[in-house]
Amino acid sequence: MMAKTRPSGSVVAYGPSHNVPAALANTFAALNAENCLVGLDTEAIAKRLAYYYSELDPIHAFRDGNSRTLRAFTPDIAQSAGHRLDWAPTAQTAELRQRLYHARDLAAMRGETSELTQILGTNLHRL
DSSP: OOOOOOOOOOEEEEOOOGGGGHHHHHHHHHHHTTGGGOOHHHHHHHHHHHHHHHHHHOOOOSSHHHHHHHHHHHHHHHTTTTTTEEOGGGGGHHHHHHHHHHHHHHHHHHHHOOOHHHHHHEEEOOO
């Protein structure tokens, strides 16, 4: 098991790496069962993206770069569902980045996705 201290100060413990393939398969099967969020309105996509972000983050498929990978991957999911997700507004100041990290930690560690949903919702736009 690996533990990591995040920029937010949260310490996160990740499961054994041999669990990664099955955890990813289960998460992506669930996303596929939701038709990759196609047909949902912006509010619903924000909510479901926050959920999947919170599911994928603790799987920790990479030793480093998981958050960057998720920030690159979630816009792809949004785009396939007819929306544009732009993370740039969350990177404009240290305070905004910290807000994202906090929201991510709440979602991944406690299942509280409302703050992450709100951040995603303000950065999502229908194509």
